[in-house]
Amino acid sequence: SQKIEQNSEALNIQEGKTATLTCNYTNYSPAYLQWYRQDPGRGPVFLLLIRENEKEKRKERLKVTFDTTLKQSLFHITASQPADSATYLCAPLPTLGRLYFGRGTQLTVWP
Amino acid sequence: EAGVVQSPRYKIIEKKQPVAFWCNPISGHNTLYWYRQNLGQGPELLIRYENEEAVDDSQLPKDRFSAERLKGVDSTLKIQPAELGDSAVYLCASSLGGSRQNTEAFFGQGTRLTVV
Numbered sequence: 001s002q003k004i005e006q007n008s009e010a011l012n013i014q015e016g017k018t019a020t021l022t023c024n025y026t027n028y029s030p031a032y033l034q035w036y037r038q039d040p041g042r043g044p045v046f047l048l049l050i051r052e053n054e055k056e057k058r059k060e061r062l063k064v065t066f067d068t069t070l071k072q073s074l075f076h077i078t079a080s081q082p083a084d085s086a087t088y089l090c091a092p093l094p095t096l097g098r099l100y101f102g103r104g105t106q107l108t109v110w111p
Numbered sequence: 112e113a114g115v116v117q118s119p120r121y122k123i124i125e126k127k128q129p130v131a132f133w134c135n136p137i138s139g140h141n142t143l144y145w146y147r148q149n150l151g152q153g154p155e156l157l158i159r160y161e162n163e164e165a166v167d168d169s170q171l172p173k174d175r176f177s178a179e180r181l182k183g184v185d186s187t188l189k190i191q192p193a194e195l196g197d198s199a200v201y202l203c204a205s206s207l208g209g210s211r212q213n214t215e216a217f218f219g220q221g222t223r224l225t226v227v
Contacts, residue, residue, distance in 0.1 A: 006153075043115075043202050043218025044202075046217070049214075049215065089154070101154050101155075101156075103151070104153045
């Protein structure tokens with residue numbers, strides 16, 4: 001069965017540094033991959049989508065890569081800020097559009 | 112424009128009792144999802160609708176869970192009878208769907224269920 005793994009449950013970094021979150025998937029080949037942010041007590045919020053034929057996508061301080069050979073996506077937040085503290089979820093989508101999530105990585109950015 | 116609306120926000124029930132959750136998706140969104148999220152875990156897909164048709168319910172525990180989406184708009188998720196292990200946050204999400212299956216999903220705030 002398909003499996004989605006996100007690196008370590010928690011990541012703590014200092015303000016100003018780059019946060020790098022990892023998403024690995026097995027047993028299927030998604031055509032798209034989405035990243036979401038979730039704050040405590042709230043539903044996830046969409047951040048970025050990257051397609052299988054795109055190597056990299058950027059949006060402001062966010063950068064996502066998609067390596068279909070390694071079956072991995074990396075999510076980077078540059079110049080991180082305490083307001084970036086949240087849980088980040090990845091969702092590799094098969095072409096049928098089934099939206100399955102990994103368990104998430106909790107990011108804490110300290111001043 | 113209102114986002115995805117869920118109610119109630121919180122629900123506490125005794126085990127073996129029934130419970131229902133309601134979701135109103137964003138207008139015009141054909142795809143509707145129900146998820147269950149346990150503390151420290153990612154959302155687990157329970158069922159996905161394309162309009163009024165359930166197209167993916169493989170992870171819905173059908174012995175006690177049921178869902179419906181009448182007229183392809185609002186949806187309800189029901190648990191009967193509830194068990195202690197059903198305590199979780201139930202999230203509803205919607206997206207444009209159709210041929211645009213890669214578009215973003217918009218989530219409601221969820222219903223926090225506590226079974227005692």
